[in-house]
Every structure is written in structure tokens, then in C-alpha cells.
Amino acid sequence: MAEETPMMKQYKDIKSQYGDTFLFYRLGDFYELFFDDAVQAARELEITLTRRGSSNEQHIPMCGVPYHSAEQYISTLIEKGYKIAICEQVEDPKTAKGVVRREVVQVVTPGTVMEGRAVRENENNFTAALYPCDDGTASFVKADLTTGEIEGAVLDKDTRQWQREITRTGIKELIVPSSFDAGHILPASIVCSVEEDTKLQQDFQALLPEHAGSKVESAFALLTNYFVRTQKRSLSHLQTMQLYRPKDSMQLDIHARRNLELTETLMDHNKRGSLLWLMDQSVTAMGGRLVRKWVEQPLLNVDDMKKRHSVVESFLAHYFEREELRDRLRYVYDLERLAGKTAYGNVNAREMVQLRRSLQELPELFSLLDSLDNETMKEWTERAGDFSGLRDMLEKSLADDPPVSITEGGLIKEGWHDKLDEYKEASRNGKDWISRLEKQERDATGIKSLKVGFNKVFGYYIEVTRPNIPYLPEGRYERKQTLTNAERYITPELKEKEEMILGAEHHSTELEYQLFLDIRDQVKEYLQPLQETARIISEIDVLQGFAVQSERMQYVRPEFSANRRLSITGGRHPVIEQMLDQGEYVANDMELNDQREILLITGPNMAGKSTYMRQTALLSIMAQAGCFVPAEKAELPVFDQIFTRIGASDDLTSGQSTFMVEMLETKQALSMATPDSLILLDEIGRGTSTYDGMALAQSIVEYIHERIGAKTLFSTHYHELTTLEDTMSKLFNVHVRAVEEEGNIVFLHKVEQGRADRSYGIYVAKLAELPDGVLDRAETLLHQFEGHVDRVLHEENEELTPAPVLNSSYESDAGEGEQLALFEPTPAGSDGSKQKEERKTHPVIEDLKKADVLHMSPIQALELLYEYQQKLKR
Numbered sequence: 091m092a093e094e095t096p097m098m099k100q101y102k103d104i105k106s107q108y109g110d111t112f113l114f115y116r117l118g119d120f121y122e123l124f125f126d127d128a129v130q131a132a133r134e135l136e137i138t139l140t141r142r143g144s145s146n147e148q149h150i151p152m153c154g155v156p157y158h159s160a161e162q163y164i165s166t167l168i169e170k171g172y173k174i175a176i177c178e179q180v181e182d183p184k185t186a187k188g189v190v191r192r193e194v195v196q197v198v199t200p201g202t203v204m205e206g207r208a209v210r211e212n213e214n215n216f217t218a219a220l221y222p223c224d225d226g227t228a229s230f231v232k233a234d235l236t237t238g239e240i241e242g243a244v245l246d247k248d249t250r251q252w253q254r255e256i257t258r259t260g261i262k263e264l265i266v267p268s269s270f271d272a273g274h275i276l277p278a279s280i281v282c283s284v285e286e287d288t289k290l291q292q293d294f295q296a297l298l299p300e301h302a303g304s305k306v307e308s309a310f311a312l313l314t315n316y317f318v319r320t321q322k323r324s325l326s327h328l329q330t331m332q333l334y335r336p337k338d339s340m341q342l343d344i345h346a347r348r349n350l351e352l353t354e355t356l357m358d359h360n361k362r363g364s365l366l367w368l369m370d371q372s373v374t375a376m377g378g379r380l381v382r383k384w385v386e387q388p389l390l391n392v393d394d395m396k397k398r399h400s401v402v403e404s405f406l407a408h409y410f411e412r413e414e415l416r417d418r419l420r421y422v423y424d425l426e427r428l429a430g431k432t433a434y435g436n437v438n439a440r441e442m443v444q445l446r447r448s449l450q451e452l453p454e455l456f457s458l459l460d461s462l463d464n465e466t467m468k469e470w471t472e473r474a475g476d477f478s479g480l481r482d483m484l485e486k487s488l489a490d491d492p493p494v495s496i497t498e499g500g501l502i503k504e505g506w507h508d509k510l511d512e513y514k515e516a517s518r519n520g521k522d523w524i525s526r527l528e529k530q531e532r533d534a535t536g537i538k539s540l541k542v543g544f545n546k547v548f549g550y551y552i553e554v555t556r557p558n559i560p561y562l563p564e565g566r567y568e569r570k571q572t573l574t575n576a577e578r579y580i581t582p583e584l585k586e587k588e589e590m591i592l593g594a595e596h597h598s599t600e601l602e603y604q605l606f607l608d609i610r611d612q613v614k615e616y617l618q619p620l621q622e623t624a625r626i627i628s629e630i631d632v633l634q635g636f637a638v639q640s641e642r643m644q645y646v647r648p649e650f651s652a653n654r655r656l657s658i659t660g661g662r663h664p665v666i667e668q669m670l671d672q673g674e675y676v677a678n679d680m681e682l683n684d685q686r687e688i689l690l691i692t693g694p695n696m697a698g699k700s701t702y703m704r705q706t707a708l709l710s711i712m713a714q715a716g717c718f719v720p721a722e723k724a725e726l727p728v729f730d731q732i733f734t735r736i737g738a739s740d741d742l743t744s745g746q747s748t749f750m751v752e753m754l755e756t757k758q759a760l761s762m763a764t765p766d767s768l769i770l771l772d773e774i775g776r777g778t779s780t781y782d783g784m785a786l787a788q789s790i791v792e793y794i795h796e797r798i799g800a801k802t803l804f805s806t807h808y809h810e811l812t813t814l815e816d817t818m819s820k821l822f823n824v825h826v827r828a829v830e831e832e833g834n835i836v837f838l839h840k841v842e843q844g845r846a847d848r849s850y851g852i853y854v855a856k857l858a859e860l861p862d863g864v865l866d867r868a869e870t871l872l873h874q875f876e877g878h879v880d881r882v883l884h885e886e887n888e889e890l891t892p893a894p895v896l897n898s899s900y901e902s903d904a905g906e907g908e909q910l911a912l913f914e915p916t917p918a919g920s921d922g923s924k925q926k927e928e929r930k931t932h933p934v935i936e937d938l939k940k941a942d943v944l945h946m947s948p949i950q951a952l953e954l955l956y957e958y959q960q961k962l963k964r
């Protein structure tokens with residue numbers, strides 16, 4: 091094997107310390123990757139894989155990305171969940187002896203990335219740390235490096251709570267101690283990193299609130315040590331940790347958040363169509379981030395909710411002020427992230443100008459709020475920082491339209507610094523002199539075509555075309571560059587001026603850079619008040635947005651009930667309502683209280699059962715987040731948790747069967763719900779055989795009724811369950827009405843008391859335009875089945891039809907003997923086979939059951955139908 095070059099040795103040394111990253115090794119204008127890094131990066135980034143050129147390193151795979159466009163490659167890798175160690179040359183290659191010294195200056199990870207595509211404007215970018223404690227609890231801390239926010243909590247022994255916290259939006263990376271395997275609670279979208287050191291560094295002690303406790307400290311130490319190890323720069327913008335208790339806000343597990351489409355739709359993961367889409371009418375990026383948090387973590391404290399509602403009310407009552415406020419907010423840039431970048435040292439002059447522009451809006455903005463006479467707004471005004479000094483300084487110092495680069499000048503206003511003004515004056519004078527030179531030289535030599543010019547390589551010159559060269563006086567003109575048709579010269583005076591101009595320009599850009607760093611340091615002094623004001627602005631922004639939406643869709647201010655009553659008049663589903671034309675949405679009432687806890691909702695498919703259930707949950711979330719609600723009138727309890735088992739949101743990716751997912755979600759609800767919770771169960775038991783499903787559905791309802799007492803909305807297509815109303819005191823039937831018109835079904839979407847009278851399956855099939863033959867036959871069969879059921883009921887022949895609806899096992903012996911049969915006389919499922927032997931089912935029906943209709947062509951279906959008809963005729 092050939093001997094290793096010193097550079098490769100350096101590479102391997104560094105790489106050995108950053109094993110789990112792509113090492114971007116700076117070589118001139120490129121970042122190079124070698125060995126396995128190169129092979130994998132070439133594939134992920136779709137760039138060419140080459141081999142190292144020098145003869146003894148021919149075997150080393152290599153690929154590279156240009157330094158100036160590295161950002162986009164880094165973003166791509168970050169989005170795929172990788173980490174990147176940026177290794178720079180830390181001494182000047184010209185003066186270096188031997189191999190240029192190189193060091194990793196930063197490790198960019200999905201959680202700590204500060205720039206580029208991976209950082210979304212309206213979403214936080216959190217890195218979290220979880221530290222399991224000996225007693226089974228865990229401490230949990232998350233921080234957003236772009237904004238400096240830190241939140242910390244101690245979590246219960248329940249690992250489901252851990253999972254709930256970890257899966258909140260915005261968390262991109264989780265840090266755990268090496269002793270803990272997070273695999274079982276971590277979704278694939280979150281990168282997991284291990285940090286060994288768990289001792290808290292002195293610098294960060296000050297960020298822990300006094301009553302934080304030692305538990306929180308462990309996770310905090312894990313997190314900050316990880317930041318120090320990867321970021322290697324100032325973290326002075328990190329804010330004091332906010333302690334929270336998960337139980338201080340409404341608990342929504344990942345299923346509920348997904349099923350209710352809080353921040354994205356189930357179908358295509360779009361924000362459009364989600365609750366957030368409506369509720370986010372914010373103008374600033376900060377507001378956009380906060381509203382997402384509010385939607386996912388509605389409040390539990392009624393006073394806090396009322397504060398928000400009163401602000402919304404005030405904004406609703408002052409249309410013009412609100413519009414002016416919105417106009418002003420448009421000029422308030424992302425103060426949180428600007429503060430973060432300032433502390434981090436990667437802020438540029440354009441961003442400083444954004445900061446200045448924002449600060450200019452603040453005085454008017456707050457005096458506007460002050461005029462609205464609202465307690466909370468007054469508090470805000472008092473808490474907001476005074477930035478007049480900072481603003482003045484930025485107005486005087488910063489140029490109005492600076493370039494992105496901070497090393498090429500153009501950053502500082504004239505009048506800010508005497509020496510800088512002198513340099514600029516000198517350069518200007520020199521340039522004036524040069525602009526006069528052309529005429530002088532033409533006059534002196536008589537050469538009309540003589541030109542004075544400048545280029546980057548040769549500097550200033552006097553250009554004379556070849557035929558005119560003999561007319562130049564001897565001696566004074568020194569030849570500098572020869573072109574095909576001309577010669578370029580310089581004179582001693584021009585040289586002197588050139589040196590002066592270039593010197594002045596060089597000095598002035600250097601000085602400007604220094605002055606800019608000074609300005610940045612002065613801004614750093616304001617980090618805390620800036621962050622505090624940013625928080626206030628985001629609240630203002632979210633709430634003005636709530637007002638805008640509430641006005642647009644005519645929402646009302648919700649009241650809160652002290653005795654767990656939910657009474658909604660004219661409630662609407664906020665998202666569906668907005669997608670329909672005005673007036674198309676059918677509003678519905680709902681009444682729940684401690685005597686009326688469970689609603690059993692029946693009605694044909696597509697009638698609106700699920701919509702009715704969801705709208706109740708959404709109204710509560712909106713109200714508890716501080717927004718008005720889509721209803722004529724709403725009195726609501728404070729729900730501590732909402733659980734859902736809704737629709738066909740099958741977790742296809744997890745590899746679990748639909749029915750298993752259904753049962754897991756149900757278990758979550760049954761084990762954690764309290765009398766203050768809301769449970770939505772949509773078509774429980776659908777995923778298994780009829781009797782199985784119905785038995786489970788009934789026993790689940792009974793369990794909730796007897797043991798939990800949570801408010802529950804339960805939709806079912808098992809009409810048989812409606813008889814439960816007779817035996818369960820707190821359960822009531824409602825149905826979504828549909829009517830039959832000329833043999834077709836018309837959905838009224840109107841919820842009425844009592845049970846639905848029949849199944850509309852065949853009518854829905856008619857709507858779907860199944861062949862007439864099939865529909866007619868189904869009608870006939872239905873009548874036969876109904877006849878059979880009648881006979882069963884009248885003969886009370888329990889052997890023929892098992893009784894799916896049993897009396898509540900949790901109740902003594904009330905209502906004994908009540909039962910109803912299915913339309914379908916033949917049970918299918920685990921125990922179906924035994925009963926089948928006891929009875930005779932027509933073979934056609936058996937065949938029909940086995941037929942795979944979904945995978946048949948129309949012709950095949952027709953043939954099958956024909957065959958059945960023949961059999962029946964026989």
C-alpha cells in the first residue's frame with residue numbers, strides 16, 4: 091500500500107473525531123469529501139464521484155462541492171437527516187508551513203441548522219434533549235437556536251407522554267444519553283444524537299430558572315453540551331428557560347393532532363385545509379410560529395383564555411386601528427431570528443436594515459395599542475423595550491441599501507465616522523482628478539482618441555491607439571500593457587493617484603467592516619429586550635389574526651361553563667364551512683352535560699356524522715387557543731384532553747393493520763381520559779367482522795359510560811346499538827338526517843334527536859351508479875333479510891340469531907332481554923363457521939360474499955350476476 095500524504099493523515103485524524111457526520115474538508119475553493127463519505131454523498135447529492143489525483147492516492151474515492159454554493163448541498167443533506175462537519179483552513183495557505191492547519195468550525199445538524207431551506211419561516215427548528223431519570227420520569231428540554239427559545243419540563247413515567255412531547259412540530263433532532271435507546275418512542279422523521287457529557291457548564295447556569303430543579307438540569311446539560319460541541323461559537327442569544335408542565339395545556343396526542351388535521355391535512359400533508367390554515371392570519375413570521383404552537387397546545391386556564399378573547403374582541407371592535415396595525419406589522423421583520431443571527435455572528439447589513447426598519451414601526455404600533463383601552467394591551471406596552479437609542483444609532487450608522495456581503499464596503503453612512511469619511515473623500519477626489527485627466531492629456535498630446543480607463547488587474551491606464559503612439563512625448567509615459575491595436579501607459583502622477591485611491595478604498599472597506607462589527611456588538615447589548623418585544627409582537631400578531639378570521643366567518647366569543655356543560659347553538663365545521671359557498675353549510679346544535687355524556691350518532695354514510703364530531707373538537711380547540719368560534723352561541727367546558735379514533739387515517743407506514751391501529755388509539759383514550767376529556771370514536775369496530783366489531787363497540791361505550799364519564803361522541807353504523815339508550819342513562823341517540831326523494835337519498839346534514847330509522851347503503855350504492863341489476867337484487871335481498879329479522883324477533887329464536895347487543899355488564903340487571911338482530915343472518919368471523927353448520931345459507935350468497943368485486947371488470951361482474959341468476963332460477 092502506498093504511503094499516506096500528510097494531508098490525508100490530517101483528514102483521517104479529523105474524520106475520526108466526527109464519525110457520524112459528512113466531513114466537508116476545505117481545499118481551496120471546494121469542500122471535498124473522501125472515502126465512504128464521498129461515495130454516499132455523491133449518491134445523495136447526485137454529484138460526480140472521482141478519485142484522488144496524485145499517484146499514490148489513486149484509490150481514494152472523492153467528490154466535492156464549490157465553497158460558494160455549499161449552502162444548497164448542506165440543506166439537501168440536512169433535509170435527509172444527515173449531519174455535516176464543516177472543516178475550514180484556519181491559517182493562510184500562503185504563509186503556512188507544511189499542511190495548512192484545518193479545524194472543524196461547526197457541525198450542522200437537522201436541529202441546529204441556522205440557514206437555508208431547512209429553516210422554515212413559520213416553523214420553529216427545535217433540538218430537544220430527553221434524559222430518563224432513575225425514578226422512571228424524564229426531563230425534557232428543547233431549544234430553537236435560530237430564535238433562542240428554550241422550554242423545559244419534567245415528564246411523567248408514562249412514555250406515551252414522552253412521545254407526545256417529542257413529536258410536537260418543529261422538533262428536528264433529539265439528544266439522549268448513550269445509556270438510553272430512544273428507538274421505541276422516536277418517529278423516523280426525527281434524528282437522534284447521543285451526547286455523553288451530562289455536566290452543566292457554568293455559562294449556562296444563568297439560563298436555568300431558580301425553581302427548575304435538578305431533574306431539568308440533566309436534560310439541559312445534555313442539550314447545551316451538544317450545542318457547545320457542535321456549534322463552537324457564541325450562544326449568547328439563548329434565553330432563560332421557560333418551565334412548563336405538559337398538563338398545563340390541553341393534551342392532544344399525535345393521533346388527535348393528525349386526525350383533527352390541526353396543522354396539516356391527512357391526505358397530502360398540506361397546511362391548506364388544516365385548522366392552522368384558518369387560524370393563522372398572522373402577518374409576521376414570528377406570529378406564524380406562535381399560532382402553530384397555540385393551535386397544538388390550547389390553554390387550560392380560563393383566565394388566560396379570556397385574556398386572549400378580550401383582545402380579539404377589542405380588535406374586532408376597532409376595524410381601522412386593526413388595519414393600521416396590520417400595515418405596521420408588515421414592516422416588522424423576524425426580530426427573534428435577527429437577534430439570534432446577531433448573537434451568532436452571521437447577521438449581514440441588509441438584515442440590520444430590517445432590524446432598523448422594524449424598530450421604526452414600534453413606537454407607533456404600541457401607541458396604537460395603547461389607544462384601544464384593553465388591559466392586556468396595556469401590559470404589552472409596558473413590557474415592550476425602549477429602543478430609541480438603538481434605533482438612532484442604526485439610523486445614523488447604517489447605509490440605506492447595503493450589499494449582502496459585509497466585506498466589500500457600502501455598509502456605513504457618511505457622517506458616522508471621521509476617518510472613514512476621510513478615506514471616502516480621498517478616493518472621491520482622486521477619481522475626480524482622474525476624470526479630468528482625460529481632457530488634460532488629450533489637450534497636451536493632441537491625440538483625440540486618447541482614453542483613461544481602469545481594470546482590476548492593471549489598475550488605471552492611459553490608452554493610445556497604435557497609429558497615435560509616435561505623437562506621445564518621450565519619457566513621461568511608461569508602457570504597462572500591450573493590446574493588438576493600442577498600448578496602455580501610466581504616468582508618475584496617475585500612479586500616485588491610483589495608489590491613493592486604491593489605498594483609500596482598501597482602508598475604507600476594512601474600516602467599514604470593523605465599524606459594522608461594532609454596530610453588531612452594540613445590537614447584542616439589546617438581545618434580551620429584543621427577544622421580549624418579539625414575543626409580545628408575536629402574540630399581538632396571532633390575536634389580530636384571530637380577529638380577522640373571526641370577522642370574516644362571523645365567529646362568536648365562547649363562554650366557559652363551570653359545570654362541564656357543552657352547549658353549542660348553530661355550530662359549524664370551520665374548515666368545511668370555508669370550503670363551501672356561503673350559506674351552504676348546515677349548522678348544528680349540540681348539548682352535552684353531566685347527565686348527557688355520550689351521543690351515539692347514526693345516519694347513512696356521507697350524512698355528516700364525522701363532520702359533526704370533528705367540529706365539536708375543533709370548536710373547543712379554537713376556544714381554548716384564544717380564538718372565537720364558528721357558532722351562533724357556544725358555552726364550553728374546558729377539555730383537558732381530546733382523543734380521537736376517526737375515519738380511515740390508517741397508519742400505513744407503521745405496518746400495523748388498520749384494526750390494530752384502531753384498537754391502539756382506542757386504548758389510548760380508555761386508559762388516559764378523565765371526566766374532563768372529550769373522546770371521538772368514529773365507526774369503532776369497522777375494521778373487524780360484524781359481531782366482533784359490534785361487541786367491542788358496545789363494551790367500549792359501556793366502559794366509558796360506567797368508568798370514565800368523559801364526554802363522548804360515538805358514531806356507528808351498527809343500528810342495533812341505538813337500543814343502548816334504553817339502558818344507559820347518560821347515553822343519547824342522535825342521527826344525521828337524510829331523506830329519500832324519488833328513490834334517491836338527499837343528505838340534509840341536519841342532526842336530530844333519536845335514532846336513524848334505516849340503512850341507506852343501497853341508496854348510496856345507487857348514487858355511485860352500480861348496475862341496476864345489482865341494485866334491484868340487493869333490494870330483494872334486503873327485504874328477505876328484513877323478513878328474516880322480523881321472524882327472528884317475533885319467534886325470539888335465540889339460536890338462529892346471536893344477540894349482539896347485550897345488557898351492560900357494568901350495570902346490574904336493568905333492561906334485560908332487550909335485543910335486536912342484524913340485517914344479515916349469517917355471522918362471519920372467528921366463530922362464524924360453527925354457526926354456519928347449523929343453518930343453511932343459499933350458495934349464491936356464499937359465492938357473492940367471496941366475490942372480489944373491486945377487482946372485477948364490468949363484464950366479469952355481469953357474467954357473475956348472470957351466473958347467480960341462473961343458479962337462483964334453478
Ligand code: ADP
Nearest residue numbers: 674675676694695696697698699700701702839
Ligand atoms: P359521515 O361521517 O356520516 O360518513 P362525513 O361527516 O364524512 O359523513 O360528511 C361527508 C360530507 O358531507 C363532508 O365531506 C361534507 O362535504 C358534507 N357535510 C357534512 N356535514 C355537513 C354540513 N353540516 N353541512 C354541509 N355539508 C356537510
